[in-house]
Amino acid sequence: MSEALLVVRGLRVNYWLPPNRPWRRALSIRAVDDVDFDLKPGETLGIAGESGCGKSTLARALTGLQPITAGSARLAGQELKDLDRAGWRTLRREVQMVFQDTIASLDPRMTVSQIIAEPLTNLYPQMASAEQRDRVLEIAEQVGLPGRDLHRYPHEFSGGQCQRIGIARALVARPSVLICDEPASALDVSIRAQIINLLKGLQNKHNLAMIFISHDLAVLKSISHCVLIMYLGKVMEQARCEKLFADPAHPYTRALLSAAPLADPLQERARRRIALRGEPSSPTTPPAGCVFHARCPWVAERCKREIPVARQFAPHRVVACHFAGRLGDVPAQCSGAGQ
Amino acid sequence: MRGLDDALEDAVQVHDGGLWGDAWRRLRRNKAAVASMLVLATLTIMVIIGPWLSPYKPAQLDWTYMWSPPSLIDGHLFGTDSLGRDLLVRTLHGGRVSLLVGVVSTIVSLVIGVGYGALAGYVGGRVDAIMMRVVDIFYAMPFLFFVILLMVFFGRHPVLIFVAIGAINWLDMARIVRGQTLSLKHAAYVDAARLAGSSGARIIRRHIVPNLLGVIAVYVTLTVPQVILVESFLSFLGLGVEPPATSWGTLVNEGAREMETAPWLLIFPATFLAVTLFCCNFIGDGLRDALDPKDR
Amino acid sequence: MRWTQRIAEVNRQPLLQVSDLLVEYPLRGRIRRAVDKVSFDVYPGQTVGVVGESGCGKSQTMLAILGLLDRNARVRGTAHYKDHQLIGLPARLLNRVRGARIAMIFQDPMSALNPHLRIGTQLREILSAHTQLNAGAARARIIEMLTAVRLPEPEPSLRRFPHELSGGQRQRVMIAMSLLCEPDILIADEPTTALDATVQADILELLGEIMRNSNMSLVLITHDLGVVAGICERVIVMYAGRVVESGLAETIFYHPQHPYTQGLLRCSARMAWRRQDRLPTIPGQLPDAGSPAAVGCRFAPRCQHCFDRCNRETPELGAWRDGHAKACHLEQLP
Numbered sequence A: 001m002s003e004a005l006l007v008v009r010g011l012r013v014n015y016w017l018p019p020n021r022p023w024r025r026a027l028s029i030r031a032v033d034d035v036d037f038d039l040k041p042g043e044t045l046g047i048a049g050e051s052g053c054g055k056s057t058l059a060r061a062l063t064g065l066q067p068i069t070a071g072s073a074r075l076a077g078q079e080l081k082d083l084d085r086a087g088w089r090t091l092r093r094e095v096q097m098v099f100q101d102t103i104a105s106l107d108p109r110m111t112v113s114q115i116i117a118e119p120l121t122n123l124y125p126q127m128a129s130a131e132q133r134d135r136v137l138e139i140a141e142q143v144g145l146p147g148r149d150l151h152r153y154p155h156e157f158s159g160g161q162c163q164r165i166g167i168a169r170a171l172v173a174r175p176s177v178l179i180c181d182e183p184a185s186a187l188d189v190s191i192r193a194q195i196i197n198l199l200k201g202l203q204n205k206h207n208l209a210m211i212f213i214s215h216d217l218a219v220l221k222s223i224s225h226c227v228l229i230m231y232l233g234k235v236m237e238q239a240r241c242e243k244l245f246a247d248p249a250h251p252y253t254r255a256l257l258s259a260a261p262l263a264d265p266l267q268e269r270a271r272r273r274i275a276l277r278g279e280p281s282s283p284t285t286p287p288a289g290c291v292f293h294a295r296c297p298w299v300a301e302r303c304k305r306e307i308p309v310a311r312q313f314a315p316h317r318v319v320a321c322h323f324a325g326r327l328g329d330v331p332a333q334c335s336g337a338g339q
Numbered sequence B: 001m002r003g004l005d006d007a008l009e010d011a012v013q014v015h016d017g018g019l020w021g022d023a024w025r026r027l028r029r030n031k032a033a034v035a036s037m038l039v040l041a042t043l044t045i046m047v048i049i050g051p052w053l054s055p056y057k058p059a060q061l062d063w064t065y066m067w068s069p070p071s072l073i074d075g076h077l078f079g080t081d082s083l084g085r086d087l088l089v090r091t092l093h094g095g096r097v098s099l100l101v102g103v104v105s106t107i108v109s110l111v112i113g114v115g116y117g118a119l120a121g122y123v124g125g126r127v128d129a130i131m132m133r134v135v136d137i138f139y140a141m142p143f144l145f146f147v148i149l150l151m152v153f154f155g156r157h158p159v160l161i162f163v164a165i166g167a168i169n170w171l172d173m174a175r176i177v178r179g180q181t182l183s184l185k186h187a188a189y190v191d192a193a194r195l196a197g198s199s200g201a202r203i204i205r206r207h208i209v210p211n212l213l214g215v216i217a218v219y220v221t222l223t224v225p226q227v228i229l230v231e232s233f234l235s236f237l238g239l240g241v242e243p244p245a246t247s248w249g250t251l252v253n254e255g256a257r258e259m260e261t262a263p264w265l266l267i268f269p270a271t272f273l274a275v276t277l278f279c280c281n282f283i284g285d286g287l288r289d290a291l292d293p294k295d296r
Numbered sequence C: 001m002r003w004t005q006r007i008a009e010v011n012r013q014p015l016l017q018v019s020d021l022l023v024e025y026p027l028r029g030r031i032r033r034a035v036d037k038v039s040f041d042v043y044p045g046q047t048v049g050v051v052g053e054s055g056c057g058k059s060q061t062m063l064a065i066l067g068l069l070d071r072n073a074r075v076r077g078t079a080h081y082k083d084h085q086l087i088g089l090p091a092r093l094l095n096r097v098r099g100a101r102i103a104m105i106f107q108d109p110m111s112a113l114n115p116h117l118r119i120g121t122q123l124r125e126i127l128s129a130h131t132q133l134n135a136g137a138a139r140a141r142i143i144e145m146l147t148a149v150r151l152p153e154p155e156p157s158l159r160r161f162p163h164e165l166s167g168g169q170r171q172r173v174m175i176a177m178s179l180l181c182e183p184d185i186l187i188a189d190e191p192t193t194a195l196d197a198t199v200q201a202d203i204l205e206l207l208g209e210i211m212r213n214s215n216m217s218l219v220l221i222t223h224d225l226g227v228v229a230g231i232c233e234r235v236i237v238m239y240a241g242r243v244v245e246s247g248l249a250e251t252i253f254y255h256p257q258h259p260y261t262q263g264l265l266r267c268s269a270r271m272a273w274r275r276q277d278r279l280p281t282i283p284g285q286l287p288d289a290g291s292p293a294a295v296g297c298r299f300a301p302r303c304q305h306c307f308d309r310c311n312r313e314t315p316e317l318g319a320w321r322d323g324h325a326k327a328c329h330l331e332q333l334p
Helices: A055-062 A085-091 A112-123 A129-142 A159-171 A189-206 A217-221 A241-246 A251-259 A265-270 A301-305 B004-011 B018-029 B031-053 B087-123 B125-140 B143-154 B158-184 B188-195 B200-236 B248-257 B264-294 C002-009 C058-065 C091-097 C119-130 C135-148 C167-179 C197-212 C225-231 C249-254 C259-268 C308-312
Strands: A006-017 A027-039 A044-048 A070-075 A095-098 A177-181 A209-213 A226-231 A234-240 A311-314 A317-319 C016-027 C030-042 C047-051 C074-081 C102-105 C185-189 C217-222 C234-239 C242-248
Touching: A006 A055, A027 A055, A027 A226, A027 A234, A044 A055, A044 A217, A055 A070, A055 A177, A055 A209, A095 A159, A095 B188, A112 A129, A112 A159, A129 A159, A159 A189, A159 B188, A177 A189, A189 A209, A189 C259, A217 A241, A226 A241, A226 A251, A234 A241, A234 A251, A251 C197, A265 C225, A265 C249, B018 B031, B018 B264, B031 B087, B031 B264, B087 B125, B087 B158, B087 B200, B087 B248, B087 B264, B125 B158, B143 B158, B158 B200, B188 B200, B200 B248, B200 B264, B248 B264, C016 C058, C030 C058, C030 C242, C047 C058, C047 C225, C058 C074, C058 C185, C058 C217, C102 C167, C119 C135, C119 C167, C135 C167, C167 C197, C197 C217, C197 C225, C217 C225, C225 C249, C225 C259, C234 C249, C234 C259, C242 C249, C242 C259
Parallel strands: A044 A209, A044 A226, A095 A177, A177 A209, C047 C217, C047 C234, C102 C185, C185 C217
Antiparallel strands: A006 A027, A006 A070, A226 A234, A234 A317, A311 A317, C016 C030, C016 C074, C234 C242
16 A cells, blocks of 8 residues: 555635725635545546536646645645745656646747756756757657657647647656646547547556546546545545446536436436536635535535535545435436436 | 638648748738838848948038939939038938937837836736836826936937937837736746746746747837837937938928928938838738737 | 437428538638538438537538638538528528528637627517517517526526626527527537536537427537437538538447447447546547548548558448448448
């Protein structure tokens, strides 16, 4: 049993929206509210949720792009919350990120080899240029980029190739933790799987600890060891991947699973979808009590008043619901029959 | 509707010497811009070499040929002025001053403006607010008053004029650069650069400024004519270069006074001035078209 | 069952008949073909899914039919709608068809809605352009339509601006806008791609309900086969500007005949994936959007069944067998 590389407890990230009127106070948004998890080398934590759930903010906080408001995040023993710029410069050798918008994350005025080499130039300034060049070529080959294309500019590449460049850049400094923020969402279906296979292969090869963020549960199912489901900054359910998909305990997880479209006409039309009530809540005005109660098909009086604590529901299983495990069938008025 | 061109531009797999090579090719196709570049190049060469080739000196007086209209016979191709000085050589000589003002002042305003604007935009927050308020204060100052003050303290040195004009023009450049920086600073590749360990200074230098160059290039070609006009205005008011040195502005000033009796004194310098301004504008337009599609 | 009833309707006249549609762009001295001789029919009350990845020309096809392409696009071929031939129709006549008889909704409702006008104003504009209703009747119709698309609080929403609504709500407003004049055909271009999963499911269910309650035809453009599986009867699969396979949904999903369709299905059967497996892919890259018209099958470089006829001869869309057609030289897919 290896030691956890990244240990996160009670993580909170708030940010402030400037007020409409100068005399009003800034609106505080609790983008990430009390998140706990452990990440071991060679394992992948999948984070799922819809827009506004805080998953991207979590990624940015773990890489130093957004300050952590409260709680603790320790990477290889180093506390991330109070790191200064010099501290982050050292830590960025260990944690790197792959972005969602493949082309926009590459500077259009730099060649691909310059883009990939940039982390080495900054994080390992003593490295000889010959060694830098070798490392760049090595990682480029590992991601499937031919060496002769490295002098080109990003706009000459397709979306999938740009993502390979992004992955090469993230891995050239040999980090131990890789955070992937929706790396394949912007890509076409037939290319998506290539990138995911590439990430899986690289993870095995380098024993990377990976955090994989996606709104697509099926993708997470194929890559994660553990899955975290978030809604409005809070953890709804957290479990080993197989358990979560076989037997989801939280209403939101069940709704997400039923919303994912199946590429099978008979099954798709026959199944009963769980319809959520109302509209997604705004992060600026979260509901009282359970953040999900306004949309939950199983909502009860208790849910509107009392915030459910994320309890240990089973070994390696955490659910934040008053009625976890006792949900039963979907209430009739909230199921959409198949056509 | 978004045409296919944009998508096709992305997809073309051609090694084309990078972004600048591509922009250069697009610029070459713009006939007005190409023609303007050739005309400007010719003008610059004439202005540099011309005075040496001419048998006349700019300050040379010739009492026999005062007020003479342009003629091929007596060698004064553009005519002479009230003191018998050859207009052609004076125009070319004046061109040196005007073009020099254009280039030097623009460089001054570029260096100060880009540095100031990029810093304000990138740092943001209170520092940005203070820096921009300083710019606003400068805007509120009457420009002429400032120049007169400088003249009074330091005398009418030509270099002073360049600096004075440049020192006023940087305000526009700073504002534009700051605006662009504000939007560039949120680009995904800037985040990626921070993740790669780049310091703020390095990000400004390697990521923001190169991506600003498109906007800067366009703005520069629009600033050059503006600056030449300002110098002409100063000369018109008598605050420009001291005689016998001259500039297009001074020549236009003198020519305007004699417009009814010796129109050639106005027409030739004014034409040179106008042609230069037109060319700069066409090149500016062409650069904007050549660079914009790539500036996302 | 409803499906068999619909198949019987196939014997009637098609509502929209597109033949040999061609869209070309001159670029840097060469001709780029975005849509390469596409033909298909849409029958009344039918839901057709057009599936393909980036650069396959699915959006360009629909935009060409409605005359919404850039001026430098060269469009040829025919698109018969009732008595009109839409390609090349003068704007005056085309405006009577667009929005009123054939409506279109887009992926990003924020850019299709004017951010400076209130919702009510924009909806009224459609009605006043195409109908003679007075103010009171128009308002009643608008509220009726907003209720039908299940927009929460329809009346107060009339006075709201687009940015005050959520993505799902904006898309509902778009659907309401397109239905105001009771069009015969609704073209939906990736209507749910930009939305969250739960909202996407809601919107698709809404579209399905609308289809059940009216005789309108729906053309649903998407890259997601799961979306198509839910509500489409017919499916058209496009690749690199050409139709590679078309047929009934059941046939396409359960008995695909084209290697690309088969590959796409494998890439889409996602819930069956496990962590230990290597995900199925289609090797290689998508062809550039609108590459020059080449001879031979455009999918050949990525096809595992390709043989040398595939590179020499362009496969035509085969004869209609029980409504199923494919463009492939292989007799039978193994």
